[in-house]
Amino acid sequence: MVSELRRDPTSGAWVAIASARSRRPSDFKIVHGEQKTGTCPFCPGNEHMTPPEVLALGREGQEPDVEGWQVRIVPNKFPAFSLDYEDSTDTDIPADGEYGLYVSTPAVGIHEVVVESPEHDSTLGEHSQKQMEDILFAIISRFRSLREDDRLRYLQAFKNWGREGGASLSHTHCQLIAIPIVPKVIQVELDYAKQYKDRTGKCLYCDTVEKEIEIGERVLEESQHFLAFCPYASKFPYEAWIVPKRHNQAFEEISRDELADLATMLHNVARMLELAFDDVPYNIVWHTAPWKGDFSAYYHWHLELIPRLARIAGFELGTGYYINPTAPEVAAAALRESVS
Amino acid sequence: MVSELRRDPTSGAWVAIASARSRRPSDFKIVHGEQKTGTCPFCPGNEHMTPPEVLALGREGQEPDVEGWQVRIVPNKFPAFSLDYEDSTDTDIPADGEYGLYVSTPAVGIHEVVVESPEHDSTLGEHSQKQMEDILFAIISRFRSLREDDRLRYLQAFKNWGREGGASLSHTHCQLIAIPIVPKVIQVELDYAKQYKDRTGKCLYCDTVEKEIEIGERVLEESQHFLAFCPYASKFPYEAWIVPKRHNQAFEEISRDELADLATMLHNVARMLELAFDDVPYNIVWHTAPWKGDFSAYYHWHLELIPRLARIAGFELGTGYYINPTAPEVAAAALRESVS
Numbered sequence: 001m002v003s004e005l006r007r008d009p010t011s012g013a014w015v016a017i018a019s020a021r022s023r024r025p026s027d028f029k030i031v032h033g034e035q036k037t038g039t040c041p042f043c044p045g046n047e048h049m050t051p052p053e054v055l056a057l058g059r060e061g062q063e064p065d066v067e068g069w070q071v072r073i074v075p076n077k078f079p080a081f082s083l084d085y086e087d088s089t090d091t092d093i094p095a096d097g098e099y100g101l102y103v104s105t106p107a108v109g110i111h112e113v114v115v116e117s118p119e120h121d122s123t124l125g126e127h128s129q130k131q132m133e134d135i136l137f138a139i140i141s142r143f144r145s146l147r148e149d150d151r152l153r154y155l156q157a158f159k160n161w162g163r164e165g166g167a168s169l170s171h172t173h174c175q176l177i178a179i180p181i182v183p184k185v186i187q188v189e190l191d192y193a194k195q196y197k198d199r200t201g202k203c204l205y206c207d208t209v210e211k212e213i214e215i216g217e218r219v220l221e222e223s224q225h226f227l228a229f230c231p232y233a234s235k236f237p238y239e240a241w242i243v244p245k246r247h248n249q250a251f252e253e254i255s256r257d258e259l260a261d262l263a264t265m266l267h268n269v270a271r272m273l274e275l276a277f278d279d280v281p282y283n284i285v286w287h288t289a290p291w292k293g294d295f296s297a298y299y300h301w302h303l304e305l306i307p308r309l310a311r312i313a314g315f316e317l318g319t320g321y322y323i324n325p326t327a328p329e330v331a332a333a334a335l336r337e338s339v340s
Numbered sequence: 341m342v343s344e345l346r347r348d349p350t351s352g353a354w355v356a357i358a359s360a361r362s363r364r365p366s367d368f369k370i371v372h373g374e375q376k377t378g379t380c381p382f383c384p385g386n387e388h389m390t391p392p393e394v395l396a397l398g399r400e401g402q403e404p405d406v407e408g409w410q411v412r413i414v415p416n417k418f419p420a421f422s423l424d425y426e427d428s429t430d431t432d433i434p435a436d437g438e439y440g441l442y443v444s445t446p447a448v449g450i451h452e453v454v455v456e457s458p459e460h461d462s463t464l465g466e467h468s469q470k471q472m473e474d475i476l477f478a479i480i481s482r483f484r485s486l487r488e489d490d491r492l493r494y495l496q497a498f499k500n501w502g503r504e505g506g507a508s509l510s511h512t513h514c515q516l517i518a519i520p521i522v523p524k525v526i527q528v529e530l531d532y533a534k535q536y537k538d539r540t541g542k543c544l545y546c547d548t549v550e551k552e553i554e555i556g557e558r559v560l561e562e563s564q565h566f567l568a569f570c571p572y573a574s575k576f577p578y579e580a581w582i583v584p585k586r587h588n589q590a591f592e593e594i595s596r597d598e599l600a601d602l603a604t605m606l607h608n609v610a611r612m613l614e615l616a617f618d619d620v621p622y623n624i625v626w627h628t629a630p631w632k633g634d635f636s637a638y639y640h641w642h643l644e645l646i647p648r649l650a651r652i653a654g655f656e657l658g659t660g661y662y663i664n665p666t667a668p669e670v671a672a673a674a675l676r677e678s679v680s
Contacts, residue, residue, distance in 0.1 A: 006572060006573035007573055008571070008572075008573035008575070009532065009536070009544060009548070009572075009573070010529050010532055010533070010544060010545075011525070011528050011529060011532060012528070012532060013573070013575065013660060013661060013662065014573075014661045014662075015573045015574065015575050015661065015662045015663070015664050016661070016662070016663045016664065017573075017574075017664050017667050017668075018663055018664065018665050019667060023577060023665045023666045024666075024670070024674055025578075025616040025617050025674050025678070028577070028617065028649045080663040100536060100539070100540070100544075101544075101547060101548055101551055101572065102551075102572055154659075156654075156655055156658045156659050158653075158654025158655060158657075158658050159654060160651075160653045160654045164651075165651075165653060165654075166651040166652075166653025166654065167653075175654065175655070177655055179659070179661070181661075183658060183659035183660055183661060184659065184660035184661065185351070185657075185658060185659055185660040186659070188351050188352070188660075189350050189351060192349065192350055192351060192352060193350070196349070196440060199440070200440070204349060204350060204440075204441075205350075207441060208349070208441055211441055211442075231348070232346060232348075232349075232441065232442055233346035233347055233348035233349070233353070233354075233355045233357075234355065234357075235348070235353065235355050237363060237368070238365075276365040277365050277368065283653055283654040283657055284654065285654055285657050285658040286658065287658070304657075306657060309368045311500075311504075311505075311506040312506075312652050313498075313500045313505060313506025313507075313623055314496075314498025314499060314500045314505075314506065314515065314623040314624065314625055315496055315498060315515070315517055317498075317525075317623055317625050317644075317646060318496045318498050318523060318525060318625040318626065318627070319494075319496050319519070319523035319524065319525055319526070320353060320523055320524035320525040320528075321353060321354045321355065321356070321519070321521075321523060321524065322353065322354075322355045322356070323355070323356045323358055323420040324355050324356065324357050324358065325358050325363045326363045326364075327357050327359060328357075330364070334364055334365050338365070
């Protein structure tokens, strides 16, 4: 059963109605988000518990779906997006219907899981440099491969970590969801970056990196190719961004050197969070350019790390604004101290 | 110590950096959202535990801040927004600064709590008709009073219920946060409603009510003045909207008859959720017109009830889109059954 993308006529937001997952009230655990226990489908030896892998690093040349891998990417068992449509070429977003009230399109896309490590209990802040590089390399490989598919417009890479972060399995993993539409969040960033460029002639993100280094108090770590800092208008307490110094619209266009540097930086920032807090839930969200169009004049890819220490509740849902109980200057100092 | 509103230059989102609440890592409970236990500051007899009340129904003519009330509104003890600024008339949102990177303004506003009932354990689905009417009347009174303040542009009324819904105290309550800026969520709704009106000559919400009654399968309940239904593009499983049949931009402009009808409807929909699920966490979010400007030609106030059965995680944060595991047609049938 395939999912349907429906458009909210009051806000333009798209919702994947994932019918394959259709849930009656009794299917929801109210103390939900409890992580599944029992045999872990992501552990070595249990490869048969997942759909056939799409990529594995570490046992090249051997048969697929057996142990020996270091990073393994598999389709999500209950995908919200799928390429299995009878007429999957018909993925143009329809124009508004009779009343513009009921617009839908098949939820064409892919939904994959990046198993980061064969070790069940390892965390992002504990992985080796080599492991981190392999994870990033595997993700980039999927970006480069999937962008060739004309039906797809964006690949949302992200990590849900911990119960409060939305992870239903505890074995460390990231997720990849490719979708046929440009995310609203990215469209807004494109608009703001373009306005800034038009007004100043410069890149909003390049300027931010330069100013944050100059000011210093919100910086977490600076490397040859990246800056990690708590952004001035952090929406969440202890939020951290990793922004490349080189102006580049797309994550998948980073160089070999940048990849190695990013592997170190991402590990170090995750380690700060893990040391500052006991068992911190968080999300990592990739922000990168959509695949159709050229945004290179003004867009600049980056990563956002969002600790889930404060809830998104009525005020945030109603306004789209946030209340953050920890100033980013305070957060940055505490995170720097955690590893000193 | 007052809060500061900072503008995210990459998205235009505003964040209240609530310095009064400034939190170091050790101040966060990771199993957070745990509700406080001990003496309840919202129970009768504990009125001294809250700041002095701004409104109380049920003991008119008596001294304030003692028991005897049926609904009581008090300032939040740790407000994210406040009117206590030295120069509180200077609340114009500044133009972009030197680089447009660091824009801030005082977090001028109010932050109040509506204690819905003297009974600690009552729920929205258990309150009497009279209690529900009193709650709505009290909230409307604050809308009418606060909109006279030129510094304020919007009053976000909402309810956080349950740990997952963001309620830190278990005694049933709503919250009111008045802010000096129009919420992004509302601005988007205004834009979409205006586009629809320009294109069709009709109100998006009036048309939706008419079509949903005609289609029927997503309807939860219809009354003389309101329609409750699960919206076509429900972002969350078991999401329900309550929309007035009369075209009216502002919640605070409802008639006495409509208020009584809404009290019944809100009670009934909350009861459906409470019966369908065991101890369901949810948010109720008011959507109404901002106070400066006239949006009456196309905007239409309404309530959104958001059960928190699925998490907002990496995909939702990254894209602004949602994956909903329960089709609204399935949800509506299950909610109707819960009370049959």
